Amino acid sequence: MRRRSPSRSRCLPLTLASSVAGAVVVALDGTVLTVAQPALRRDLHATFPQVQWTSTGYLVAVAGLLVFAGRLGDRFGHRRTFALGMLGFGAASAGIALAPDIGWVIALRVAQGVFGALLQPATLGMLRAAYPPERLRTPIAVRTAAIGVAAAAGPVVGGALATEFGWRTVFLLNIVPALLFGVLALASRDRPGPRTDVPLDLPGALLLAVALACLVHALVTLPALAWSAPVALLTGAAFVRHERRTRSPLLPPEVVGSPAVGGALGVLVVASAALNGGLLTCVYVLQDGLGLTPLHSALLSLPLAASLVAAAPASAVLLRRSGARVTVVTALVVLASGLLLLARASGTVSFCAGFALVGWGFGTVMVVATHVVVRQAPAESAGVAGGLQQTAMNVGPVLGVASATVLMDFGAARSPLVLSAFAVAAALPVCRALPGRPRPAPSARPVGTRPGGSDATHTDHDVERGPHTRSLRDHEV
Numbered sequence: 001m002r003r004r005s006p007s008r009s010r011c012l013p014l015t016l017a018s019s020v021a022g023a024v025v026v027a028l029d030g031t032v033l034t035v036a037q038p039a040l041r042r043d044l045h046a047t048f049p050q051v052q053w054t055s056t057g058y059l060v061a062v063a064g065l066l067v068f069a070g071r072l073g074d075r076f077g078h079r080r081t082f083a084l085g086m087l088g089f090g091a092a093s094a095g096i097a098l099a100p101d102i103g104w105v106i107a108l109r110v111a112q113g114v115f116g117a118l119l120q121p122a123t124l125g126m127l128r129a130a131y132p133p134e135r136l137r138t139p140i141a142v143r144t145a146a147i148g149v150a151a152a153a154g155p156v157v158g159g160a161l162a163t164e165f166g167w168r169t170v171f172l173l174n175i176v177p178a179l180l181f182g183v184l185a186l187a188s189r190d191r192p193g194p195r196t197d198v199p200l201d202l203p204g205a206l207l208l209a210v211a212l213a214c215l216v217h218a219l220v221t222l223p224a225l226a227w228s229a230p231v232a233l234l235t236g237a238a239f240v241r242h243e244r245r246t247r248s249p250l251l252p253p254e255v256v257g258s259p260a261v262g263g264a265l266g267v268l269v270v271a272s273a274a275l276n277g278g279l280l281t282c283v284y285v286l287q288d289g290l291g292l293t294p295l296h297s298a299l300l301s302l303p304l305a306a307s308l309v310a311a312a313p314a315s316a317v318l319l320r321r322s323g324a325r326v327t328v329v330t331a332l333v334v335l336a337s338g339l340l341l342l343a344r345a346s347g348t349v350s351f352c353a354g355f356a357l358v359g360w361g362f363g364t365v366m367v368v369a370t371h372v373v374v375r376q377a378p379a380e381s382a383g384v385a386g387g388l389q390q391t392a393m394n395v396g397p398v399l400g401v402a403s404a405t406v407l408m409d410f411g412a413a414r415s416p417l418v419l420s421a422f423a424v425a426a427a428l429p430v431c432r433a434l435p436g437r438p439r440p441a442p443s444a445r446p447v448g449t450r451p452g453g454s455d456a457t458h459t460d461h462d463v464e465r466g467p468h469t470r471s472l473r474d475h476e477v
Contacts, residue, residue, distance in 0.1 A: 014188065015130040016139050018079075021181045022086060022123040023143050024150040025174050026116055029093070031154025036167040043167060046102035054102075054109045056220050061113025062120070063394045064213035068205040070121035070387025071250060075200060078125035078383060083185035085119025090178025097171040117390075124386030128374050136375050137316040137367075144367045145312035148359075152305030155298060204250035207239035212391065219395075219402040223409065251388075252381045260324075261385070263433030264372040265392045267328060270427040271335060271365040272396030274420035277404035278339050278358065279304075281416040286351075289413055303352045304359035311363030319368050323437035327368050329428060335361025336424040343417035366393075372434060 033054065041051045073081040092112040099105045127139050161169045214232035221228070243249040255261055279301070286297035311331075318327045338357025345351045370389055377385030404416035 011188065012130055014184065015126050016142065018082065018181050018185055019123040019127050019139065020143050020146045021177050022082060022119045024146050025086070025089060025178055026120060027147045027150040028154045028157075029089075029112070029116075029171075029174055031151055032158030032161075032170040032173060035155050035158035036162045036170045039162050039167040040102075040105070044099075044102045044105070050102045050106070052220075053106050056217070057106050057110040058113040058116070059216050059220065059394065059398060060213045061110045062117045063216045063391060063398075064209035065114060065117035066121060066212075066391045066394070067208055067250065067384060067387035068200075069117040070125065070383035070385070070390075071200060071205070072118070073122045073125045073383030073386075074381055078122040078129060079185050079188060081118050081383075082122035082126060083182045085115045085117075085122060086178045086182035086185065088115030089119060090175045090182065093171045093174040093178065097168045120390040121383050121386035124370070124374050124389060125382040128377070128379055128382035128385070133375050137319055137371055138313075140371050140374065141312040141316040141367050144363060144370070145309045148305055148308035148312065148363060152302065152309075199248040201246060201248055201250040204239060204242050204246060207235050207242055208250060211236040211239055212395070216395065216398050219398045222402040223406045250384070252378075252384060255377045255381050255385055255388070258376050259433040260376050260435055261373050261388070263430045264324075264369040264376075265388055266430045267332070267365060267427055267434075268369045268373075268389065268392040269396040269399070270423055270430075271332070271362055271369075272393055273400030273403070274335065274339060274424050275358065275362045275400065276397035277400030277416050278342065278420050280401050280404045281408065281414065282342060282351075282355075284408065285413055300348065300351045301355050303356035307356045307359035308363035311360045312367050315364040315367040318364070319371060323435055324368050324372050325431050325434040325436050328365055328434055329431045331361045331364035331368070332424050332428055332431070333361075335365065336421040337361075339417050339421035339424065343414045343421070376435075 037051050037054070040046070040054070041048070069081065069085075089112055092108050092115060095108045096105055096112075099108060123143070124140075127136065127143070131139055157173070158170045161173075211232050214228035214235065218226050218229040218232055243251060282301065283297065286292045286300065292300070315327060315331070318330075334357050338354050338359075338361060341350060341357060342354035345354050373385050373389045374382065400420070403419075407416045407419065
């Protein structure tokens with residue numbers, strides 16, 4: 001097996017820490033903003049639609065640019081794009097904390113979306129470039145667990161800061177880690193990962209950005225029919241036509257043409273939609289239906305965050321032993337069971353059990369599907385793969401929340417939970433495209449082969465040989 005240089009091995013902890021920090025900064029930002037929005041509206045005398053645009057503007061910007069930002073990382077280096085994204089994200093956070101009116105807050109949130117789009121694919125691209133494929137499970141599991149911790153801590157920390165010191169202080173949380181890891185990324189002397197000289201395909205990037213941004217806007221404005229819906233369809237069709245004709249497509253065929261990558265992205269969209277739609281439904285069921293306080297309902301949902309964090313390392317073990325297909329199928333069944341339990345829950349025990357099942361199922365899906373997307377893609381297209389994964393993780397929640405909102409408007413408060421469970425079950429056939437159980441390694445070395453010799457044909461078939469190595473086959477996990 002190929003040995004890694006000592007200097008490159010010493011940089012692995014910094015790469016993992018940077019990847020985790022970037023993911024946590026983005027996750028924490030979204031959760032603390034939700035808690036701070038009521039105080040922000042009162043302080044800046046803003047309307048509800050204006051406050052909603054502090055979230056919508058961010059989502060539109062980040063969704064439209066994720067894939068192109070990933071290609072920029074492939075072209076110019078993931079560490080550089082990560083540094084630019086982190087420094088810009090921190091600067092935008094500082095600007096929001098000083099914003100004089102709601103217009104500045106919305107504009108700076110859009111800027112945060114642009115910089116967030118730069119750093120999010122880079123967090124996965126750096127891992128793909130730094131770690132050999134057979135060692136990706138653990139860093140991805142650590143990254144997922146950290147996101148779970150941030151999602152759980154965000155509402156508590158944000159609520160405490162907004163209550164005691166005002167809404168502006170919640171945006172100060174990101175400044176120090178963003179500046180610290182941004183500067184460290186710029187100062188790092190680690191050898192950059194494989195980069196590609198393929199053209200950036202600016203027309204394709206523009207078409208995809210408009211299509212995704214309009215899609216997110218259309219979903220956010222449901223049930224109303226916005227102008228963005230037909231624009232999303234037209235530009236999406238134009239993008240597909242352009243990609244088929246161009247000689248250097250934005251989405252490399254070896255990435256989007258892989259059944260395993262397509263299946264993993266589809267599962268991520270469905271699972272994240274079910275999770276977020278289910279959580280929104282539970283908020284209204286617990287507070288409006290059962291009369292619980294926000295604090296009480298938050299405490300009831302803590303098992304979700306705890307099981308999500310616990311599922312991350314466990315799923316890495318299951319992935320190694322059982323393969324992606326079996327692990328994801330099991331996780332989707334657990335997720336659907338948790339949603340159905342929440343749909344019928346009436347007491348503390350049943351709600352806690354339902355939240356725990358949902359967290360365990362979603363946490364496992366996120367780790368395994370992310371691992372499939374990142375590993376199946378060639379190293380020189382890791383940024384694009386990371387952008388696609390992050391796009392799925394952004395479009396899915398918007399789709400889930402929009403669907404739950406429309407369904408609850410019809411009067412059946414818990415119907416989104418039931419329909420989310422059926423949607424998860426309907427995604428089970430997609431898992432057939434995922435890699436199966438890994439093949440066992442040969443138990444004996446071929447006769448006549450010296451230890452450490454050059455004949456690695458039978459024992460080293462799963463190790464990449466260079467920056468332009470073929471993507472891994474679907475059966476390899």
